[in-house]
Amino acid sequence: MADYDQPLWQATNSERLDAPSLIGDVTADLAIIGGGYTGCSAALTAAQAGASVCLLEAHQIGHGGSGRNVGLVNAGLWLPPDEIRAHLGQTGGDRLIKLLADAPSEVFARIEAHGMACEPMRNGTLHCAHSVAGYRDLKARHAQLSDAGAPVQLLGVERSRQRTGSPAVHGALFDPRAGTIQPLAYAVGLARAAQQAGARIFTQSPVQSLRQDAGGWILHSHTGTVRARSVIQATNAYHQGLAGTAPAYVSVYYFQYATAPLSDNLRASILPEGEGCWDTGLIMTSFRLDRAGRFVIGGMGDLGGAGGSVHKAWARRKLAELYPQLTDQALIEGWHGRIAMTSDHIPKITAIGPNALAAHGFSGRGIGPGTVFGHLMAQSLLEDDPSLLPVPSVPGYSENWTGLRRAFFETGAALTHLVKARL
Numbered sequence: 001m002a003d004y005d006q007p008l009w010q011a012t013n014s015e016r017l018d019a020p021s022l023i024g025d026v027t028a029d030l031a032i033i034g035g036g037y038t039g040c041s042a043a044l045t046a047a048q049a050g051a052s053v054c055l056l057e058a059h060q061i062g063h064g065g066s067g068r069n070v071g072l073v074n075a076g077l078w079l080p081p082d083e084i085r086a087h088l089g090q091t092g093g094d095r096l097i098k099l100l101a102d103a104p105s106e107v108f109a110r111i112e113a114h115g116m117a118c119e120p121m122r123n124g125t126l127h128c129a130h131s132v133a134g135y136r137d138l139k140a141r142h143a144q145l146s147d148a149g150a151p152v153q154l155l156g157v158e159r160s161r162q163r164t165g166s167p168a169v170h171g172a173l174f175d176p177r178a179g180t181i182q183p184l185a186y187a188v189g190l191a192r193a194a195q196q197a198g199a200r201i202f203t204q205s206p207v208q209s210l211r212q213d214a215g216g217w218i219l220h221s222h223t224g225t226v227r228a229r230s231v232i233q234a235t236n237a238y239h240q241g242l243a244g245t246a247p248a249y250v251s252v253y254y255f256q257y258a259t260a261p262l263s264d265n266l267r268a269s270i271l272p273e274g275e276g277c278w279d280t281g282l283i284m285t286s287f288r289l290d291r292a293g294r295f296v297i298g299g300m301g302d303l304g305g306a307g308g309s310v311h312k313a314w315a316r317r318k319l320a321e322l323y324p325q326l327t328d329q330a331l332i333e334g335w336h337g338r339i340a341m342t343s344d345h346i347p348k349i350t351a352i353g354p355n356a357l358a359a360h361g362f363s364g365r366g367i368g369p370g371t372v373f374g375h376l377m378a379q380s381l382l383e384d385d386p387s388l389l390p391v392p393s394v395p396g397y398s399e400n401w402t403g404l405r406r407a408f409f410e411t412g413a414a415l416t417h418l419v420k421a422r423l
């Protein structure tokens with residue numbers, strides 16, 4: 001039976017980390033739960049600032065979304081700037097927009113500074129119109145993003161088709177600030193850099209309990225404990241155990257399929273400038289090439305569920321529609337991951353106790369945001385300055401009908417893919 005929890009990125013990762021399990025009792029200024037971008041970025045920042053840091057990961061670094069995603073390093077959230085301001089107010093909205101506009105620079109600067117072998121390509125991204133109506137949406141986004149100072153370019157039908165090599169796009173929004181990475185290698189690279197800066201990284205070490213103690217916190221895993229003044233919980237959609245601090249979100253599956261490396265001829269006809277792409281479809285599609293020239297296509301859906309074969313049939317059909325020259329290419333690697341979606345699509349920081357913060361709800365945009373949120377949460381705790389946080393922390397956060405909404409998304413994705421695979 002296929003294992004959809006084995007992303008291609010595990011086979012092509014050239015970053016290495018030697019991290020033991022936690023055995024015995026240790027103390028630290030900052031304890032971090034979760035080894036994805038958010039946790040590893042926090043660990044790197046805190047260790048570079050001279051704090052003693054201990055990160056506990058339940059499985060291996062990048063086990064969660066950070067090791068499974070598309071690898072699009074975007075500048076900003078899904079939401080256009082006006083909607084971010086509507087949720088956070090003018091000042092808070094402008095601050096988050098600016099922080100996330102700079103997020104790709106933060107990501108690529110860390111990659112360069114620490115020599116991370118994560119296939120960085122800062123050639124921009126293309127948000128492609130899947131229809132004429134999609135192009136209208138891109139025009140509105142272009143206007144708002146330009147007003148906010150973003151150097152985005154709107155490409156008409158012809159230019160977008162030349163740029164992508166696909167006859168199926170109806171225009172595109174090019175963002176030169178963005179790019180692509182090998183996502184798992186970036187997570188492992190951050191952990192390796194944090195370790196080199198002095199952070200203690202423990203893998204296969206699930207935190208089973210978290211409680212306050214005089215002057216700080218005690219974290220228990222099955223073979224050890226950590227005592228720390230401050231805590232960051234960075235478990236997002238892969239939170240396990242710790243019922244008292246479980247984040248609230250709608251869990252949405254997103255899958256990807258990859259071909260074998262394409263021949264030089266085929267490769268030259270597809271995304272010759274190497275951008276990463278996604279489209280305006282309500283049930284969206286993503287596509288990109290990796291460094292070896294594999295074509296990677298993605299869409300919403302759970303490959304392990306009842307709709308799994310429908311999703312794969314759709315991916316085959318969509319591949320041929322986007323690039324007719326790929327019609328005969330087999331889809332040889334398939335995997336999926338869970339996205340933590342919040343109702344307003346804005347990530348949340350919750351104060352889970354004194355000197356203890358949790359972040360979640362990146363809603364499918366976590367490479368830049370996770371890096372920035374982890375960095376600023378660590379700074380805020382070390383400097384005891386809540387104003388450094390990218391969004392104000394809230395004492396608690398809840399979502400309604402999460403199970404029902406999850407089923408709604410999965411059914412919607414399966415039905416859409418079923419119809420499109422048969423057209």
Ligand SMILES: Cc1cc2nc3c(=O)[nH]c(=O)nc-3n(C[C@H](O)[C@H](O)[C@H](O)COP(=O)(O)OP(=O)(O)OC[C@H]3O[C@@H](n4cnc5c(N)ncnc54)[C@H](O)[C@@H]3O)c2cc1C
Pocket residue numbers: 033034035036037038039056057058059060061062063064065066067068069070071072073074205206207208234235236237238239240241242254255336337338339359362363364365366367368369370
């Ligand atoms: C398929 C897919 C495609 C995506 N595409 C993109 C994209 O192209 N661009 C983009 O910007 N974002 C994308 N995202 C979103 C992005 O991957 C996530 O937002 C980001 O990885 C979240 O990082 P994180 O560190 O907060 O959480 P995660 O990477 O999920 O890490 C959480 C970690 O916490 C660990 N953990 C949980 N509980 C415990 C515990 N009790 N003790 C110890 N450890 C624990 C987990 O094992 C996990 O490793 C995508 C997500 C998915 C799933």
